[in-house]
Amino acid sequence: MIPVFEALADETRRALLERLRLDGPLPLSALAAGMPMTRQGVTKHLELLRAARLVRVERRGRERIHALDPQPLREATEWLAPYAARWETRIERLKQHLEE
Amino acid sequence: MIPVFEALADETRRALLERLRLDGPLPLSALAAGMPMTRQGVTKHLELLRAARLVRVERRGRERIHALDPQPLREATEWLAPYAARWETRIERLKQHLEE
DNA sequence: TTGACATGCAACCTAGAGGTTGCATACTGG
């Protein structure tokens, strides 16, 4: 059980999550392409993201499709919420943004 | 320039931020008391939080008062916002499904 | 069937995070 903030601490992992959010489910090879590291390096990051329940993996033929699961990010947002009260009336704008 | 998620990745640092949020500005000695580590250990974490602009330090006599600065947490919340849209729409879909 | 592609598995390397101990420095109150 990897805490979500630990998973978010790494730039590579954040990039992977962004990629999955924008482009939808992808196989490892697609995720590894364009990354400044080896495929095996990306694999390790994906394993950690999976341990943090942020990605779900599903076999499809010889590929393994990785899909985003944003649910654990909710904990993170909820942890941050009380601090948001500190930076004051900006909350309203954020609320509106979230409701869109 | 420490990215904020890296600062949030450690349980001890999150505890320090919580403490500062709830109890207001505190000297190092007060923050170190009750922590399961040495004062110097706490110092290192506070230095990192300071590098991440999450705490401001101010000398007062022989004490150094540490105060929370929640501003950088806003970046974190904003980074998370688009993902929140995902679980919101999921909930909406679920609602609609249940209403059928 | 046979390459070629997608991935898994394991061993290995290295820098830095997270912690310690020991001592130095600075301020304060009586």
Add this chain to the structure above:
DNA sequence: CCAGTATGCAACCTCTAGGTTGCATGTCAA
């Protein structure tokens, strides 16, 4: 002034995160 409190500074230790290389396995396409 002196003793105690608050903190800084530096060296050191250990473990693991983040990356590599090399090879094995499984699957598709012709």
